[in-house]
Amino acid sequence: xxxxxxxxxxxxxxxxxxxGLYAIQHRGQNGAGMxxxxxxxxxxxxxxxxxxxxxxxxxxxxxxxxxxxxxxxYPTIGGPETVDAQPFALPHPVEMGxxxxxxxxxxxxxxxxxxxxxxxxxxLELILNVFARELEALGNVTEDTIFTAxxxxxxxxxxxxxxxxxxxxxxxxLFRDPHAFRPMVFGKRISLDGVSYAAASENIVLDILGxxxxxxxxxxxxxxxxxxxxxxYKQIRPEKAHHCMxxxxxxxxxxxxxxxxxxxxxxxxxxxxxxxxxxxxxIHIDVVVPVPDxxxxxxxxxxxxxxxxxxxxxxRNRYVGRTFIMPDQTSRETAVRIKLNPIIEEVKGxxxxxxxxSIVRGTTSKKLVSxxxxxxxxxxxxxxxxxxxxxxxxxxxxxxxxxxxxxANHGVEYVRSTIxxxxxxxxxxxxxxxxxxxxxxxxxxxxLNEDYPTQVREDIRKYFCxxxxxxxxxxxxxx
Ligand code: SF4
Numbered sequence: 001x002x003x004x005x006x007x008x009x010x011x012x013x014x015x016x017x018x019x020g021l022y023a024i025q026h027r028g029q030n031g032a033g034m035x036x037x038x039x040x041x042x043x044x045x046x047x048x049x050x051x052x053x054x055x056x057x058x059x060x061x062x063x064x065x066x067x068x069x070x071x072x073x074y075p076t077i078g079g080p081e082t083v084d085a086q087p088f089a090l091p092h093p094v095e096m097g098x099x100x101x102x103x104x105x106x107x108x109x110x111x112x113x114x115x116x117x118x119x120x121x122x123x124l125e126l127i128l129n130v131f132a133r134e135l136e137a138l139g140n141v142t143e144d145t146i147f148t149a150x151x152x153x154x155x156x157x158x159x160x161x162x163x164x165x166x167x168x169x170x171x172x173x174l175f176r177d178p179h180a181f182r183p184m185v186f187g188k189r190i191s192l193d194g195v196s197y198a199a200a201s202e203n204i205v206l207d208i209l210g211x212x213x214x215x216x217x218x219x220x221x222x223x224x225x226x227x228x229x230x231x232x233y234k235q236i237r238p239e240k241a242h243h244c245m246x247x248x249x250x251x252x253x254x255x256x257x258x259x260x261x262x263x264x265x266x267x268x269x270x271x272x273x274x275x276x277x278x279x280x281x282x283i284h285i286d287v288v289v290p291v292p293d294x295x296x297x298x299x300x301x302x303x304x305x306x307x308x309x310x311x312x313x314x315x316r317n318r319y320v321g322r323t324f325i326m327p328d329q330t331s332r333e334t335a336v337r338i339k340l341n342p343i344i345e346e347v348k349g350x351x352x353x354x355x356x357x358s359i360v361r362g363t364t365s366k367k368l369v370s371x372x373x374x375x376x377x378x379x380x381x382x383x384x385x386x387x388x389x390x391x392x393x394x395x396x397x398x399x400x401x402x403x404x405x406x407x408a409n410h411g412v413e414y415v416r417s418t419i420x421x422x423x424x425x426x427x428x429x430x431x432x433x434x435x436x437x438x439x440x441x442x443x444x445x446x447x448l449n450e451d452y453p454t455q456v457r458e459d460i461r462k463y464f465c466x467x468x469x470x471x472x473x474x475x476x477x478x479x
Pocket of ligand 1: 181243244245246247392393394395396397444445446447448
């Protein structure tokens with residue numbers, strides 16, 4: 001999972017991109033970068049680490065230009081090395097820089113078929129090279145050939161990709177895979193400085209930078225925002241929407257709105273759906289406690305629905321990020337204790353409903369149940385806002401392999417006893433779809449039902465599995 005930002009025609013692109021990347025730092029903490037265009041050519045700066053540690057006033061002031069792209073990286077394949085960070089740039093057939101959010105399923109196959117010599121393991125380098133080659137094959141670089149090259153590129157790629165391309169002297173190109181797995185919006189700002197455009201993974205970036213949201217980029221669509229501010233829209237391939245349900249459940253910021261569905265409101269509804277499952281058990285509880293931060297909204301609405309007090313029974317260390325760079329299971333377990341600590345007075349002697357957004361490996365869930373019991377909770381009933389995750393994601397969420405997913409090979413009772421909870425209640429897939437208030441067939445639910453919207457061959461599954469286990473030095477969700 002990653003975050004992208006692009007601006008065109010502003011006073012100081014690097015400052016706006018810096019602020020925009022800060023707003024979506026939650027989408028990736030492993031690396032960051034910018035590609036800034038002065039209208040004639042571009043300059044690339046990137047590295048490993050957080051946005052605030054990579055850029056300062058001096059580096060930003062040296063990045064002169066009114067347009068550019070930015071990226072925060074959360075690798076699904078590859079490690080924390082700078083070579084894998086985005087953006088990437090090429091000088092031919094026209095100078096351009098590119099960023100994306102997503103994951104290319106046929107990465108190795110396509111690289112070999114096209115005989116591409118790539119320097120990194122980042123799939124964006126592949127997308128950029130495929131697009132450049134398609135553009136070169138068409139001769140001149142014009143509006144028409146750019147759109148044709150996007151179509152030819154889409155035909156070759158299998159997977160998720162929300163892409164921003166900056167072509168100095170021509171403009172900013174946006175395109176999104178036909179399934180529209182990963183979000184991307186764009187907007188416009190009219191000020192005394194003139195007309196400028198921006199695009200980003202989440203609309204909050206545009207809100208913060210003062211742009212009016214135009215709309216989400218459609219699946220299979222390309223938009224060329226030219227240097228002269230003319231905007232050209234083209235539906236390159238038919239949309240077959242399969243938006244990732246995990247954006248609303250866990251990944252996106254609560255104040256974001258994705259595909260017209262506000263994330264906070266969706267989480268409130270998911271909490272009510274979870275409550276409907278819980279009441280079937282007919283068990284008395286004294287308090288509803290969230291696992292901070294993403295499950296807070298779920299727990300709040302669940303508590304309201306069942307009319308039981310909502311209490312903060314776990315405190316998050318605000319100076320520790322959402323994820324860590326943890327190389328092995330032992331240090332992941334230590335990390336849980338650093339991140340969260342119980343408020344004993346709120347749980348001691350009580351029957352607690354502990355609500356989290358999801359259960360992935362079960363490692364964190366087990367630790368949290370144990371923490372609350374040691375703090376004196378009489379009973380800990382665990383509730384997951386997401387249905388059982390039984391299969392990996394090949395579309396850009398850094399999930400563990402099937403072997404590591406606790407629910408992949410076992411039933412609910414096994415997971416309950418593994419995490420040590422008194423009871424375990426999962427959201428149902430119907431409850432999830434109802435809570436999101438979206439058409440079921442336009443959602444990706446593949447990690448819940450193994451119904452992948454694109455073909456994922458067995459050898460590709462094995463390649464992903466091997467790569468993820470080998471590269472397990474990247475920030476990993478320990479839930
Ligand atoms: S497999 Fe799961 S996490 Fe991946 S895109 Fe589909 S719903 Fe999202």
